[in-house]
Amino acid sequence: xxxxxxxxxxxxxxxxxxxxxxxxxxxxxxxxxxxxxxxxxxxxxxxxxxxxxxxxxxxxxxxxxxxxxxxxxxxxxxxxxxxxxxxxxxxxxxxxxxxxxxxxxxxxxx
Amino acid sequence: xxxxxxxxxxxxxxxxxxxxxxxxxxxxxxxxxxxxxxxxxxxxxxxxxxxxxxxxxxxxxxxxxxxxxxxxxxxxxxxxxxxxxxxxxxxxxxxxxxxxxxxxx
Numbered sequence: 001x002x003x004x005x006x007x008x009x010x011x012x013x014x015x016x017x018x019x020x021x022x023x024x025x026x027x028x029x030x031x032x033x034x035x036x037x038x039x040x041x042x043x044x045x046x047x048x049x050x051x052x053x054x055x056x057x058x059x060x061x062x063x064x065x066x067x068x069x070x071x072x073x074x075x076x077x078x079x080x081x082x083x084x085x086x087x088x089x090x091x092x093x094x095x096x097x098x099x100x101x102x103x104x105x106x107x108x109x110x
Numbered sequence: 111x112x113x114x115x116x117x118x119x120x121x122x123x124x125x126x127x128x129x130x131x132x133x134x135x136x137x138x139x140x141x142x143x144x145x146x147x148x149x150x151x152x153x154x155x156x157x158x159x160x161x162x163x164x165x166x167x168x169x170x171x172x173x174x175x176x177x178x179x180x181x182x183x184x185x186x187x188x189x190x191x192x193x194x195x196x197x198x199x200x201x202x203x204x205x206x207x208x209x210x211x212x213x214x215x
Binding site for chain 2: 010011014015017018021022024025026028029034037038041045048049052053055056059060068069071072075076079080082083084086087090091093094095096
């Protein structure tokens with residue numbers, strides 16, 4: 001009973017993770033600005049890959065991999081938002097134009 | 111144990127994600143877009159490794175996942191520290207010679 005439940009939980013987590021990864025890739029391809037693309041990568045990719053890794057944990061069982069999958073989840077949960085934050089900081093400092101209501105504008109322009 | 115159809119569907123969807131990231135890497139207007147697309151490609155590759163690991167029901171790929179994710183983060187940080195020491199035209203992806211080229215200090 002509990003094994004079946006954990007198996008279906010793993011399937012659901014893997015499907016959810018793939019869904020969020022495809023959503024993040026579509027957002028990376030379709031959003032109009034580097035800040036919006038960093039938003040898509042930093043949130044949706046993190047949620048998708050962490051759901052996939054938890055689904056892998058449910059599939060393999062807790063005795064097989066133990067603490068290493070927690071290490072991967074923690075490192076990805078920290079590093080992806082940090083890298084997108086570095087990119088947005090660099091974009092803001094070098095004056096990449098922002099997207100507002102269908103047009104690009106430089107900083108300080110009304 | 112996962113069925114083959116579910117695994118193949120998930121791998122196809124992550125390949126679609128990689129292709130969308132490659133599209134953004136090809137036509138991204140600034141250099142930061144290309145770095146971000148590379149980050150997305152690395153994450154989609156990690157997703158493919160997780161899917162293969164669930165399909166073959168093995169735990170040998172966890173170290174590989176750790177190494178690849180760390181390499182993606184380290185490339186992003188290296189590009190940040192390289193581009194933050196360059197003039198802002200380098201991060202914007204513009205050629206300096208087209209803008210008069212007078213500000214090379």
